[in-house]
Amino acid sequence: MENIHENCLGALCDVRARESVNRVIERTLQRFGRIDIVVNCSGYGVIGACEDQDEHDIRNQFETNFMGTLHIIHATLPYFRRQNAGRYLIFSSTSGALGVPGLGPYCATKYAVEGLIEAMLYETDAFNIKATLIEPGHVRPEEPEMQDTSLPTSWGHFLVKPPSETYGHPTSPALHARRIVQWLGDKYRPTSAIKCAELVWQLGHCSYPPLRLLLGSYAIESIRDRMRSVTEELEDWKHLNFPAGPDDDREVGEETAAAAAAAAAAAPETNEAAAS
Numbered sequence: 001m002e003n004i005h006e007n008c009l010g011a012l013c014d015v016r017a018r019e020s021v022n023r024v025i026e027r028t029l030q031r032f033g034r035i036d037i038v039v040n041c042s043g044y045g046v047i048g049a050c051e052d053q054d055e056h057d058i059r060n061q062f063e064t065n066f067m068g069t070l071h072i073i074h075a076t077l078p079y080f081r082r083q084n085a086g087r088y089l090i091f092s093s094t095s096g097a098l099g100v101p102g103l104g105p106y107c108a109t110k111y112a113v114e115g116l117i118e119a120m121l122y123e124t125d126a127f128n129i130k131a132t133l134i135e136p137g138h139v140r141p142e143e144p145e146m147q148d149t150s151l152p153t154s155w156g157h158f159l160v161k162p163p164s165e166t167y168g169h170p171t172s173p174a175l176h177a178r179r180i181v182q183w184l185g186d187k188y189r190p191t192s193a194i195k196c197a198e199l200v201w202q203l204g205h206c207s208y209p210p211l212r213l214l215l216g217s218y219a220i221e222s223i224r225d226r227m228r229s230v231t232e233e234l235e236d237w238k239h240l241n242f243p244a245g246p247d248d249d250r251e252v253g254e255e256t257a258a259a260a261a262a263a264a265a266a267a268p269e270t271n272e273a274a275a276s
Contacts, residue, residue: 015042015068018075025075035079037204040072041091047181048161049174050104057161058105065109070116077120081127087209088131089200090117094219096135098226102177118211132209134200137219138180139191155181191216 009031014020028035044064046057069090080086095103096110117131153160160178167174196215203209214220 015040015071016063018071021068021071021075025079029079034083035076035086037087037089038072038076039089039091039200039204040069042068043091043093043157045103045106045158046161047102047106047155047158047177049102049163049167049172052161052164052167052174053105057159061105061109062112065106066112066116069113073116073120077124077129080129081124084128086127086129087204088117088129089204090131090133092117092133092135092212094135094137094214094222096133097223100177101173102175121211130209131211132203133212134196134203135212135214135219135223136196137191137214137216137222138183139193139196139216191218 009028011024011027012020013024025035042064044061046053046061048057073088076086076088090113092113093106093110095107096114099107114133117133121129121131158181160181162168163172163175163178169175199213199215203213214223
């Protein structure tokens with residue numbers, strides 16, 4: 001792998017192991033002298049109902065998706081701080097903003113990555129460090145022949161677990177992610193992985209990159225629907241709020257006093273009615 005091209009360094013890296021990540025970063029610095037952009041597209045997922053996934057399935061997803069991202073940041077952030085510049089392109093997913101049936105633990109890892117990167121950006125803003133979360137929708141692998149998706153056991157970096165009897169009914173919501181894999185067998189519908197790669201390459205040269213880059217019409221529409229749903233729910237339930245400041249305390253106090261006065265005024269009538 002090391003002699004692919006003079007401007008390329010091929011190296012195996014297990015992002016779950018911090019030592020492995022550190023070695024690759026050190027070799028890269030020795031070879032090229034500096035690092036400007038770090039892209040993390042490592043990932044692993046298990047398709048299956050939350051109840052059907054065992055501890056090994058869940059831990060492996062968190063070790064790869066969340067801890068792997070954190071290991072890469074820990075290995076490179078000190079260097080970026082010293083050179084007062086650096087950029088992260090972190091592959092997340094629309095599953096980092098949506099709860100997808102059949103992908104519960106995977107979604108949890110992506111939610112965690114999104115929170116991590118957003119918090120880190122506040123902490124490192126003074127060091128001219130930028131980061132973008134790349135959120136692809138449905139993406140097809142660019143292969144000459146699409147694999148059989150009628151009864152898949154794996155798809156790309158996803159393991160497809162056989163459903164238990166509880167969640168194996170054809171109409172079970174837990175089979176939604178499994179049905180997506182079958183749907184992705186139609187190579188004319190999902191987003192092209194090559195087009196996604198081209199957009200990410202352009203993003204690496206963007207002076208003011210976005211915090212999130214959504215790839216594909218499904219990603220845009222699904223996140224837009226999610227935001228609309230959250231906004232509508234906030235409006236529907238905003239009357240059930242709690243004091244947040246002095247003004248709110250006063251308003252709540254006045255409302256409480258008024259309610260108490262009304263209750264006191266109604267008390268004699270209630271007592272009289274009870275006596276009669």
